[in-house]
Amino acid sequence: MKIDLNVQPLSSWINTGKQPLLIAGPCSAETEDQLVATAHLLAKTGKVTALRAGIWKPRTRPGEFEGIGSIGLKWLQRAKEETGLPVAIEVATGKHVEEALAAGVDILWVGARSTVNPFTVQEIADALKGVDIPVMVKNPVNPDLSLWIGALERINNAGITKLAAIHRGFSSYEKSAFRNEPMWDMAINLKTHAPHLPIINDPSHISGNRDLIQYVAQKALDLDMQGLMIESHIDPSVAWTDAKQQVTPSHLADIIDALTLRKPETANTEVSSKLDELRKQIDKIDDLLIQKLAERMQIVEKIGQYKKDNGITILQVGRWDEILQKRTGYAKALKLNPEFTEKMLEMIHSESIRKQTEIMSKEQAEGQAQEKMTHA
Numbered sequence: 001m002k003i004d005l006n007v008q009p010l011s012s013w014i015n016t017g018k019q020p021l022l023i024a025g026p027c028s029a030e031t032e033d034q035l036v037a038t039a040h041l042l043a044k045t046g047k048v049t050a051l052r053a054g055i056w057k058p059r060t061r062p063g064e065f066e067g068i069g070s071i072g073l074k075w076l077q078r079a080k081e082e083t084g085l086p087v088a089i090e091v092a093t094g095k096h097v098e099e100a101l102a103a104g105v106d107i108l109w110v111g112a113r114s115t116v117n118p119f120t121v122q123e124i125a126d127a128l129k130g131v132d133i134p135v136m137v138k139n140p141v142n143p144d145l146s147l148w149i150g151a152l153e154r155i156n157n158a159g160i161t162k163l164a165a166i167h168r169g170f171s172s173y174e175k176s177a178f179r180n181e182p183m184w185d186m187a188i189n190l191k192t193h194a195p196h197l198p199i200i201n202d203p204s205h206i207s208g209n210r211d212l213i214q215y216v217a218q219k220a221l222d223l224d225m226q227g228l229m230i231e232s233h234i235d236p237s238v239a240w241t242d243a244k245q246q247v248t249p250s251h252l253a254d255i256i257d258a259l260t261l262r263k264p265e266t267a268n269t270e271v272s273s274k275l276d277e278l279r280k281q282i283d284k285i286d287d288l289l290i291q292k293l294a295e296r297m298q299i300v301e302k303i304g305q306y307k308k309d310n311g312i313t314i315l316q317v318g319r320w321d322e323i324l325q326k327r328t329g330y331a332k333a334l335k336l337n338p339e340f341t342e343k344m345l346e347m348i349h350s351e352s353i354r355k356q357t358e359i360m361s362k363e364q365a366e367g368q369a370q371e372k373m374t375h376a
């Protein structure tokens with residue numbers, strides 16, 4: 001399914017000359033000195049295209065630093081004047097939008113805690129009506145693609161066409177190495193739904209820890225995301241927010257230098273014809289896989305009918321265990337990842353059960369109808 005977003009290319013609102021496109025700056029504007037000094041160091045790296053800073057910070061618990069507020073807009077103006085970098089901030093209310101526009105902020109973004117709430121997003125969208133400013137929408141805290149798309153649609157419906165998404169990972173109950181699970185499939189899905197929408201990756205909030213930033217940033221670029229937003233602070237050890245995930249401007253430059261840039265396509269005809277050939281092989285195998293799955297389902301239907309006729313339950317745990325054991329063993333011998341095999345078999349099995357349940361209940365409903373007729 002495609003969603004209908006009217007989006008202008010990234011290059012219409014931000015300089016895409018430097019690759020990768022990098023938006024960087026502190027998690028929070030803390031003091032005028034901290035912000036301006038960080039901005040200068042970032043500009044000096046020559047790798048940064050826009051400066052970010054949080055002025056109003058949505059905090060999980062009250063009592064934490066909630067952002068310096070409107071005064072920070074003046075500091076941002078100074079940083080912009082002195083470095084020439086366009087500036088980006090998070091907005092979470094209509095009033096934030098008004099203040100940001102009045103202060104000449106160049107780019108706005110909607111934070112993950114706002115994207116979850118359609119009322120908040122609509123309030124921001126209403127404040128943006130008739131305004132021509134780029135807006136980036138972070139994914140919602142929870143892994144819900146519709147919420148993300150809905151927020152993008154609300155902002156787009158307000159007339160904002162300089163639009164991008166930011167992938168910052170998702171909250172998850174299970175603890176992992178990441179602060180926010182990347183769930184790359186979510187970003188890939190968004191790309192499939194809205195192929196022209198630029199997606200910027202935020203490795204800082206995904207990682208939650210500066211050591212993972214390199215890995216996440218590389219993976220994002222390999223998945224053809226259009227840019228990176230990375231938190232950078234002149235002295236992360238004393239940062240008032242997100243201290244563990246911020247990097248100094250020079251560390252940031254090292255991270256960017258160590259990235260490998262790959263292209264989605266190649267002009268080299270030899271490479272592209274080899275790729276074409278391999279893709280054709282994949283296409284053939286995919287067709288075969290689908291054909292075989294359809295054949296398997298036809299047999300499942302026969303089994304369902306047979307079980308029904310003989311009063312046998314749909315599920316026999318022993319049989320399922322045997323399938324799982326045998327298939328994963330075989331798959332492992334063929335060098336397939338056991339986790340992948342198990343997941344795939346579970347999907348096939350649950351579809352088989354769904355099909356058999358359909359057969360049983362259909363038969364049952366028909367039987368009951370028949371019975372009613374004979375008693376009538």
Ligand code: PEP
Nearest residue numbers: 027054111112113168205
């Ligand atoms: C931020 O960018 O500093 C921020 C608060 O991010 P998120 O909305 O992704 O949590």
Ligand code: MN
Nearest residue numbers: 027231241242
């Ligand atoms: Mn932050």
